[in-house]
Amino acid sequence: DTAVSQTPKYLVTQMGNDKSIKCEQNLGHDTMYWYKQDSKKFLKIMFSYNNKELIINETVPNRFSPKSPDKAHLNLHINSLELGDSAVYFCASSQDTGAQGSPLHFGNGTRLTVT
Amino acid sequence: AQSVTQLGSHVSVSEGALVLLRCNYSSSVPPYLFWYVQYPNQGLQLLLKYTSAATLVKGINGFEAEFKKSETSFHLTKPSAHMSDAAEYFCAVRDTGGFKTIFGAGTRLFVKA
Numbered sequence: 180d181t182a183v184s185q186t187p188k189y190l191v192t193q194m195g196n197d198k199s200i201k202c203e204q205n206l207g208h209d210t211m212y213w214y215k216q217d218s219k220k221f222l223k224i225m226f227s228y229n230n231k232e233l234i235i236n237e238t239v240p241n242r243f244s245p246k247s248p249d250k251a252h253l254n255l256h257i258n259s260l261e262l263g264d265s266a267v268y269f270c271a272s273s274q275d276t277g278a279q280g281s282p283l284h285f286g287n288g289t290r291l292t293v294t
Numbered sequence: 295a296q297s298v299t300q301l302g303s304h305v306s307v308s309e310g311a312l313v314l315l316r317c318n319y320s321s322s323v324p325p326y327l328f329w330y331v332q333y334p335n336q337g338l339q340l341l342l343k344y345t346s347a348a349t350l351v352k353g354i355n356g357f358e359a360e361f362k363k364s365e366t367s368f369h370l371t372k373p374s375a376h377m378s379d380a381a382e383y384f385c386a387v388r389d390t391g392g393f394k395t396i397f398g399a400g401t402r403l404f405v406k407a
Contacts, residue, residue: 210393
């Protein structure tokens with residue numbers, strides 16, 4: 180059973196389009212995250228939700244909008260895609276909100292290529 | 295603000311040699327510290343974590359790391375490298391009571407036959 184699953188695995192699209200990435204976790208965790216990994220492998224946190232409530236919202240263009248319909252799902256919608264949005268987007272989850280230092284569990288990533 | 299510095303973007307060792315990947319952190323409060331490994335086209339997997347219980351932490355695949363507060367370091371070691379250890383390794387820090395996990399820039403480990 181895949182613990183954190185993302186779809187699609189690959190996404191190729193043109194500039195200006197709108198696209199969504201979906202994430203689901205079956206670990207029963209209460210916190211979910213979106214990270215962006217650039218071409219140099221640098222990982223940057225974008226958003227985090229705890230029990231459907233947004234708790235981290237980093238300096239991300241407002242073209243990016245996360246949505247959490249329930250605590251097992253966290254989706255990412257991107258409007259008006261730009262070349263610089265090309266990256267690998269990782270979904271992750273953790274059991275706590277920081278107090279116990281629980282590690283992150285990552286999905287396998289969505290490689291977004293904007294042409 | 296918390297931060298993580300990994301010394302060396304690339305490390306190359308021979309099979310059977312010692313692996314040492316360096317990580318220094320900056321945090322205003324006692325942190326939680328982690329090492330993750332990323333294989334090609336995969337997500338990150340936890341290798342080990344430090345949560346103040348013991349300064350020497352053992353992880354999976356024979357890796358271990360030692361927390362040294364005086365040096366603000368959390369270096370990752372493995373006595374004998376295996377070809378399958380070739381991957382990208384990330385050190386990460388998370389403040390106690392905080393929500394964010396901040397990652398270092400990563401170190402690519404190459405293992406030569």
